[in-house]
Amino acid sequence: MSGFGANHLDLAPIYAGTLMGLANTLATIPGFLGPQVVGTLTYHQSTRGQWQKVFYVTTAIYCFGAATFMVFGSGRHQDWAVVSENVTSDIHNEELEQNLGEWS
Numbered sequence: 001m002s003g004f005g006a007n008h009l010d011l012a013p014i015y016a017g018t019l020m021g022l023a024n025t026l027a028t029i030p031g032f033l034g035p036q037v038v039g040t041l042t043y044h045q046s047t048r049g050q051w052q053k054v055f056y057v058t059t060a061i062y063c064f065g066a067a068t069f070m071v072f073g074s075g076r077h078q079d080w081a082v083v084s085e086n087v088t089s090d091i092h093n094e095e096l097e098q099n100l101g102e103w104s
Helices: 002-011 013-027 029-041 048-072 085-103
Strands: none
Touching: 002 013, 013 029, 029 048
């Protein structure tokens, strides 16, 4: 869990909050789909065989997620998240001017 939380900061520090919000939004999907899938797989037959199907599906999902991360995952700072120094200094100067105007 600590790697998951820090990875957003590694990828794009200025967009880490947005990335975390999107990731957590997508992560809630299994929370409401999981019980429906289990109910479908064990409907009127709560046998060992039916529950093995549930665990096979769970194992497949975890393996797919791990393989996808191993192929596509990265902790490298992303090019789309880079803000040039000119933009940063312009924003800083605008904020400084606004603050000076408010203080005077």
